[in-house]
Amino acid sequence: MTSILTNTNAMAALSTLRSISSGMEETQARISSGLRVGGASDNAAYWSIATTMRSDNMALSSVQDALGLGAAKVDTAYSGMNSAIEVVKEIKAKLVAASEDGVDKTKIQEEITQLQDQLKSISEAASFSGENWLQVDLGANAATEITKSVVGSFVRDSDGNVSVKKVSYTLGTNTVLFDEGADPATGFGAGILDKSHNINGNGVTLTVNVDGTSQNYNIVKYTTEEVIGYGGTFDSGGEVAVGGSGAAAYVKVGDDTWVAAVDQSSVTQQEVAVVGDDAVTAWAVDLTQLATADMEASVAGFKIDQNTTSDQIDDLISVVDGALETMTSSAASLGSISARIDMQGEFVSNLTAAIDKGVGRLVDADMNEESTRLKALQTQQQLAIQALSIANSDSQNVLSLFR
Incomplete structure (x- = not known):
């Protein structure tokens, strides 16, 4: 049946053309944005996962910044501790030299005094961003401990709960060189270098x-x-x-x-x-x-002179050697934390890349596929336009019947 009022062929061709145009719009949006899932309407599940993981990746980026700041603090303390160890080694060597008969102990003490001052300078300078892990107020002769933390990672468990994990380091009598809360009357504190030791007179x-x-x-x-x-x-x-x-x-x-x-x-x-x-x-x-009988001394505060006996020097050597052992242990702890922070930083970097890759697999558009599809849609569009043109010409053909 041919009708000049209802052109079914034109209607069918127009519907096909609209469908093709809609597909072209979708394909062109994917090509321009590079996303297969650009919003919740495209794929609600994938869009939700991608949004959550992108948020976690932003948190991991902050973790990387925090790890860099923490690494700087730890490395500063580690460098200061290593420098202090070298100075204490020199003090130990000077004391050994002072134990020799006939040596001028007063001259040796002058050298030791300079080394002791250098220890204080190192401790004061080992500060980063206002934090000094080698010189802390522990309270005079107290066993106060202060915990310092460095952000290590951002974690989301299987239940969706999130938490921030930290790397901790304890500042105490065996890790701090000088106690800022030292007794002003005696100069003795709770640090490695200013704590008091009984010296056999x-x-x-x-x-x-x-x-x-x-x-x-x-x-x-x-x-x-x-x-x-x-x-x-x-x-x-x-x-x-x-x-x-x-x-x-x-x-x-x-x-x-x-x-x-x-x-x-x-x-x-x-x-x-x-x-x-x-x-x-x-x-x-x-x-x-x-x-x-009760003589006291600290590594950073003792003094020797010509009346200092060999037994006293032996005791001082033992005190200095004990401090050196404690400092070495503390430096080892700082070194291990520094290595851990470096490894954690590398892990966070790899984890960020893996999350980006995973999100991309969910929502990124395959440009090769989209390009091929666009070409096909363009061809279909041309054919649909041609079909619509043919359908529209049917009413003109009816005129020939009345000539």
């Missing part, structure tokens, strides 16, 4: 009765070989050595242990020195050679 502790009150003192200790070297001559019992340089006499107070003493008639204050259960009654202790 001279090796022998004597209890001296002074005006009816017993007091503990340290007194110079000599070996038998040293007494002989001073020219001392021993009595028949081998308990007292008379004469020689360094003292009027020496009294034996233990195995291979002698102390200097003077004749009672030559001292203004007559006192009796008691060593253990043995009272030295034949000789009086020269109180000018005594020092209080």
Whole structure:
């Protein structure tokens, strides 16, 4: 049936052309944006996943920035600790040199003082973005611990819960070099280099009765070989050595242990020195050679002079060596954290790339496919236009029937 009122062929051709035009618009949008899923209307599930993962990737980008800042803090503390270790090694070497007989200990102390000042300078300078992990207020002689954290990762679990994971480092008595809360009266704090250590004054502790009150003192200790070297001559019992340089006499107070003493008639204050259960009654202790027993020192604050004994230096070497061991352990911890941060930074970078790739597989358009489809649609459009033109010409053909 042919009708001039209803052209079904033209209507069919027009519907086909509209469908082809709609497909072309969709394809051209994909080509221009590069996205197969550009909105929720394209594919709600894929669009939702892609939006969430893009948000997580932005969080991971912030994590990378935080890791860079944290790495700078850790590396600054690590560099400072390593530099301090080298200085403490030098101090240890100077003390070993000071233990040699006849050396000028005062000159060595001048060098040690410069090294001690250098330790303080290193500690003060090891600061990044206002944070110093080598010099912290721990409270004088306190065991306060402060936890420092570096953002390590952003995590979304299977239930959709999100959290930020951190890498922690504890600042305490075994990781901080100087305690900013050190006691101003003594200078002692809770840090590795300013904590107090008991130093054996001279090796022998004597209890001296002074005006009816017993007091503990340290007194110079000599070996038998040293007494002989001073020219001392021993009595028949081998308990007292008379004469020689360094003292009027020496009294034996233990195995291979002698102390200097003077004749009672030559001292203004007559006192009796008691060593253990043995009272030295034949000789009086020269109180000018005594020092209080509880001597304290810190790695960054001790001083030596010509009167510093070899035993005292040995004790100081032990203190410095102990501090060096603690600093080495702390540097190892900082180094391991630095390595972990580097690995975490690389992981976050790879994870970001993997998420981008995964999102791309869901929503990115295949440009080769879209290009081929566009070409096909263009051809279909041309054919649909031709079909519509033919359909529209049917009404003109009806006129020929009435000629």
